[in-house]
Amino acid sequence: MTERRVLLVDxxxxxxxxxxxxxxxxxxxxxEASSGAPALELAKRQPFDLVLTDIRMPGMNGVELYHQxxxxxxxxxxxxxxxxxxxxxxxxxxxxxxxTVLSKPFNVEHAISVLKQAVRAPAVLVVDDQDRVAAMAAExxxxxxxxxxxxxxxxEALSELKAGDVDLCVIDMLLxxxxxxxxxxxxxxxxxxxxxxxxxxxxxxxxxxxxMATMGMHSFLKKxxxxxxxxxxxxxxxxxxxxx
Amino acid sequence: MLSCPPDLQSLARLFWHEEMASxxxxxxxxxxxxIRNSAFYLRKKVEETSLxxxxxxxxxxxxxxxxxxEGCAAALTMQLPPVGQNAPLDLLALTxxxxxxxxxxxxxxxxxxxxxxPPAEGDLSELELALFFVFEYAVSRKxxxxxxSAGRPTEQEALLELSGLLLPGPSTPGLRVSKRIASRxxxxxxxxxxxxxxxxxxxxxxxxVTPP
Numbered sequence: 001m002t003e004r005r006v007l008l009v010d011x012x013x014x015x016x017x018x019x020x021x022x023x024x025x026x027x028x029x030x031x032e033a034s035s036g037a038p039a040l041e042l043a044k045r046q047p048f049d050l051v052l053t054d055i056r057m058p059g060m061n062g063v064e065l066y067h068q069x070x071x072x073x074x075x076x077x078x079x080x081x082x083x084x085x086x087x088x089x090x091x092x093x094x095x096x097x098x099x100t101v102l103s104k105p106f107n108v109e110h111a112i113s114v115l116k117q118a119v120r121a122p123a124v125l126v127v128d129d130q131d132r133v134a135a136m137a138a139e140x141x142x143x144x145x146x147x148x149x150x151x152x153x154x155x156e157a158l159s160e161l162k163a164g165d166v167d168l169c170v171i172d173m174l175l176x177x178x179x180x181x182x183x184x185x186x187x188x189x190x191x192x193x194x195x196x197x198x199x200x201x202x203x204x205x206x207x208x209x210x211x212m213a214t215m216g217m218h219s220f221l222k223k224x225x226x227x228x229x230x231x232x233x234x235x236x237x238x239x240x241x242x243x244x
Numbered sequence: 245m246l247s248c249p250p251d252l253q254s255l256a257r258l259f260w261h262e263e264m265a266s267x268x269x270x271x272x273x274x275x276x277x278x279i280r281n282s283a284f285y286l287r288k289k290v291e292e293t294s295l296x297x298x299x300x301x302x303x304x305x306x307x308x309x310x311x312x313x314e315g316c317a318a319a320l321t322m323q324l325p326p327v328g329q330n331a332p333l334d335l336l337a338l339t340x341x342x343x344x345x346x347x348x349x350x351x352x353x354x355x356x357x358x359x360x361x362p363p364a365e366g367d368l369s370e371l372e373l374a375l376f377f378v379f380e381y382a383v384s385r386k387x388x389x390x391x392x393s394a395g396r397p398t399e400q401e402a403l404l405e406l407s408g409l410l411l412p413g414p415s416t417p418g419l420r421v422s423k424r425i426a427s428r429x430x431x432x433x434x435x436x437x438x439x440x441x442x443x444x445x446x447x448x449x450x451x452x453v454t455p456p
Binding site for chain 2: 012056104
């Protein structure tokens with residue numbers, strides 16, 4: 001198995017100690033840092049596949065650390081943790097391209113599943129019947145440091161999914177030639193049962209939205225939407241996703 | 245330091261309590277995380293032995309620890325409810341009303357710039373408190389002068405900008421209360437420093453609000 005190197009950053013010694021032990025049980029190679037500045041130094045000197053950091057820490061907070069890490073390693077997945085139910089830093093993290101934010105005290109088994117997925121740096125697939133719309137959304141996501149690809153319609157989407165690195169699809173409700181989002185989702189799920197999905201539409205399609213909801217769609221975005229909204233929806237969806 | 249106007253003091257106490265409760269919740273969640281992590285590790289290690297077969301209470305008690313921890317975490321989620329969005333909001337009029345009731349240090353001047361909004365409606369004292377703590381922070385960081393302006397409101401948002409030359413410093417509990425209130429009212433408070441080191445705080449709020 002490939003080594004998975006994690007940089008774990010938290011100022012709470014007991015939390016770091018116990019979480020590192022569990023990550024090591026799962027085969028991660030863990031390097032610990034008790035605050036942002038030494039974490040950044042470590043990230044400059046050695047390669048990591050994933051960073052797991054607390055948000056509220058003395059000195060540099062986790063979101064600042066995330067921004068600085070992104071300057072160094074734009075594709076490095078960063079998962080943040082927080083003990084605050086609501087805070088502006090969480091919103092900032094979710095909207096700026098962090099992989100996801102986990103709320104403490106999290107279920108360890110679930111958190112490990114999320115981290116195993118994050119370490120693969122999976123891609124988002126945007127599917128729309130209009131090339132330009134799908135490509136622009138994918139480019140927008142790339143601008144936030146996410147890996148993203150685009151597909152025009154059902155057959156392209158199905159073949160893109162075969163590449164194997166996609167964990168989440170953003171699907172338009174109306175895909176041209178009579179094809180709909182729910183139909184595509186059904187086909188995609190035949191290949192990948194646990195695939196996460198965010199739906200989007202520029203038209204009034206309440207019955208399709210209801211259908212997608214019953215199929216476990218994570219959220220629905222009404223076009224036109226800001227890419228930041230999509231980035232946030234992806235990060236929130238990835239918080240609840242299980243490893244594929 | 246700025247003194248809180250008497251009519252806002254009881255509200256300030258309420259939000260101090262909320263701020264303290266938030267710190268306690270954060271602290272407890274961290275501790276619960278360590279306990280949960282420890283239990284998970286011990287369960288994995290015990291599962292490698294014959295103990296779970298010898299005594300079924302062992303896995304049962306690990307389940308119990310996890311369930312109880314989840315219950316504790318759920319009990320920590322109570323928050324003040326969000327505020328609705330119906331009545332129009334004029335942040336500049338609100339700020340002007342607050343500024344009249346504050347006594348600024350002699351070296352601090354406050355310049356208010358005109359806006360174009362209908363008058364404020366209902367009880368907006370929470371927002372006044374949020375603004376008070378932003379002023380308090382600015383004054384405590386030795387601002388020579390403060391400029392306050394209400395940006396031309398967009399369809400969705402009312403803007404208020406405070407700017408001035410401030411010494412860098414850590415966030416204060418008062419500023420955290422301001423952010424909490426902004427969030428409760430469906431908005432946000434953002435701080436930044438521009439190229440010349442000038443501090444700017446911008447309060448974004450929905451264009452229409454329903455005071456609690």
